[in-house]
Amino acid sequence: MKLKSRKDFFAGLMFAVVGVAFAWGATTYTVGTGARMGPGYFPLMLGILMALIGLGVIFGSLVVETSDGEPIGSIAWRPLVFIIAANVAFGILLGGLPSIGLPAMGLIIAIYALVIISGFAAPNSSFKLSLILGTVLAVGSYLTFIVGLNLQFQVWPTFITG
Structure with a gap:
């Protein structure tokens, strides 16, 4: 076939x-x-x-017949690397990395890092738009998870909250 x-x-x-x-x-x-x-x-x-x-x-x-067999194009390495790096950074910043002494930075900083790093995946990314999106996501996540669902996890770094 x-x-x-x-x-x-x-x-x-x-x-x-x-x-x-x-x-x-x-x-x-x-x-x-x-x-x-x-x-x-x-x-x-x-x-x-x-x-x-x-x-x-x-x-x-x-x-289903297609005109050219829809060949697979080349791998888009830039988005792949930045999206994976953004998710890894989010996980590390949210929970910390005790093996190297990095404390948890909390939800807000992790969200901003996620949005800013993943913004570099697009060749025409705008830092200003990334900051706006990060703010919207941070506020929405805070209201949803901390206020609405009353989940208990770190929102800010310990050096800020004490």
């Missing part, structure tokens, strides 16, 4: 593999039933749904 869309085939394959991995990992938890769901129920159903969607996309890539 001939691939009619390489992009769709590999995207569907990625969804199917990730879905199967999630479903398989969820079986280590108590799944329960639809009426009495355990902690593994949602990840199991999500994994199955993701795998089914991936299989549907794979099927479409084998059946």
Whole structure:
């Protein structure tokens, strides 16, 4: 069988593999039933749904004709590196890194770092817009997680709050 869309085939394959991995990992938890769901129920159903969607996309890539076979382009390294770096920085700043003596910097600084670093993924990024977006996300996250849901985690660095 001939691939009619390489992009769709590999995207569907990625969804199917990730879905199967999630479903398989969820079986280590108590799944329960639809009426009495355990902690593994949602990840199991999500994994199955993701795998089914991936299989549907794979099927479409084998059946639906495209004009040029939609070849896969080159990898966009700049966005890949900056988005991954932004997420790693967010995790490190939010929780700290005790192995090197870096204390937790809190939610607000971690959000600003996430937005500013990920802004460099776009070639025409604007630092001013990154600061505006960081402010909106920081205020929204504070209101949602700290005020609304009353979650207990560090908002500011310890050298500010004491």
